[in-house]
Amino acid sequence: MMMKFRIVSVGEVLWDLLPEGPQLGGAPANFAGHARALGGDAMLVSRVGRDPLGGEALRLLEERGLDLSAMTLDPCRPTGTVAVALSPEGQPQFNIQEAVAWDELTVDPGQLSRIAQADALCFGTLAQRSPASREVVRRCVEAVSPDALRICDINLRAPFYTAEAIEESLRMANVLKLNETELLELAEQFRLTGSAEEHLAALAKRFGLHTVVLTLGAQGSRVFREGHWTFEPGRRVEVRDAVGAGDAFTAAFVLGILRGWPVQDIQRRATDIAAFVCTQSGATPDLPVTLKQPFLST
Numbered sequence: 592m593m594m595k596f597r598i599v600s601v602g603e604v605l606w607d608l609l610p611e612g613p614q615l616g617g618a619p620a621n622f623a624g625h626a627r628a629l630g631g632d633a634m635l636v637s638r639v640g641r642d643p644l645g646g647e648a649l650r651l652l653e654e655r656g657l658d659l660s661a662m663t664l665d666p667c668r669p670t671g672t673v674a675v676a677l678s679p680e681g682q683p684q685f686n687i688q689e690a691v692a693w694d695e696l697t698v699d700p701g702q703l704s705r706i707a708q709a710d711a712l713c714f715g716t717l718a719q720r721s722p723a724s725r726e727v728v729r730r731c732v733e734a735v736s737p738d739a740l741r742i743c744d745i746n747l748r749a750p751f752y753t754a755e756a757i758e759e760s761l762r763m764a765n766v767l768k769l770n771e772t773e774l775l776e777l778a779e780q781f782r783l784t785g786s787a788e789e790h791l792a793a794l795a796k797r798f799g800l801h802t803v804v805l806t807l808g809a810q811g812s813r814v815f816r817e818g819h820w821t822f823e824p825g826r827r828v829e830v831r832d833a834v835g836a837g838d839a840f841t842a843a844f845v846l847g848i849l850r851g852w853p854v855q856d857i858q859r860r861a862t863d864i865a866a867f868v869c870t871q872s873g874a875t876p877d878l879p880v881t882l883k884q885p886f887l888s889t
Contacts, residue, residue: 596849598623598631598842599709601731602718603693604639604648604662605671607834607874614834614873615651617671617693618746621835622713624655624875625842625864629886634658634705636731638692644670645692655875661702665692675834682808682833687748693718696727703734711740711845716760720751732763740848742766744841747773754780761798766848768804768841791815804844806837811862816854823858826866835874840865846886860885 602619620635627633635657639645641664648670652659671691676684696718698706706712712735719725732741743764745757757780761767769777774790777783781797783790791803795815802816811825840861847857864882868874 594850595630595632596710596846597708598626598633598845599636599706599712599731599735600626600633601636601696601712601714601728602724603671604635604637604652605673605688605691605693606644606648607673607675609675609832609834609872610677611872613672615648616673616834616874618715618744618838619713619718620652621838621874622744622842623657624652625835625839625878626846627656628875628878629842629846629883631842631846632658634661634709636661636696636698636702636706636727638663638665638696640665640668640670640692642669644672658705660705661698663697665695668692668695677832680830685748687717687751694721694724696724698727698730703730706731707734707736709735709739710849711742713742713744713841713845714760714763715744715746716752716756717746717748719756719760725756729759729763740766740845742768742841742845744768744838745773745777747776761794761800764798765800766802766804766845767794767798767800768806768837768844770806770808770837774805788813788815788820802848804841806840808833812840812858814854814858819854821854821858823855823862826862828866828870830869831872833869836865836868838874839868839878843886850886 600619600623603617604620605617607616623633623635674686805813809825843861
């Protein structure tokens with residue numbers, strides 16, 4: 592029988608307003624959707640408005656098989672939306688609506704007791720742009736076991752983060768995932784010197800991170816895990832849009848760690864999945880059986 596890992600994702604649920612039409616998204620929702628598709632028991636902690644977009648979001652999330660017991664409805668604020676423009680290379684640029692439902696996350700003791708059972712919890716910085724949601728993220732992280740994976744997928748979206756929120760997030764995490772641009776910002780904030788590899792090692796040491804994942808877009812990824820380096824090159828694919836590719840990579844990487852796979856195998860499979868997502872429209876396309884099967888095996 593396949594082992595079911597409990598995965599919790601905390602943060603924003605929103606609609607990406609893409610050129611070809613709206614797609615349900617938000618990094619936490621994308622991550623949870625991919626984690627569920629790869630065999631995880633995925634729970635989403637978020638909030639939508641009591642409006643048509645919120646109702647449709649809940650319908651689609653339920654359709655994906657997510658545990659929505661920690662989803663709440665906001666009677667006043669609307670469901671979040673983001674205007675997404677794509678560069679000629681398919682890379683997304685975001686204009687994020689403010690004062691929306693996920694800026695007022697809530698969590699009750701019963702929900703926290705379920706969150707406490709997580710094998711892994713993923714969070715970012717965008718949902719922490721408001722004090723209320725930042726406090727909920729902190730409470731969720733504190734609820735899980737010290738042995739659980741606590742993944743900070745830092746997801747910096749200017750101007751919706753502060754130096755204080757970044758530092759607190761890194762102190763709550765034991766796994767960090769970031770891209771090249773985000774690494775430059777962290778290097779400046781923490782006055783890191785030397786190469787990118789030296790920056791990653793310094794962050795790991797400073798914040799007690801056992802794993803740091805640096806995604807390099809089409810160039811692949813570099814991982815520093817428990818003192819060892821691995822590199823996986825990118826894949827040559829025709830990019831339709833890259834929305835959700837990083838979230839798919841994170842989900843595959845987290846489930847690979849939980850399964851105890853060698854890091855190089857995890858990177859290879861995560862890269863294959865992220866590359867496929869880049870060839871599709873939207874953040875959570877159905878994955879081919881060949882990509883899912885290793886994660887669904889006993």
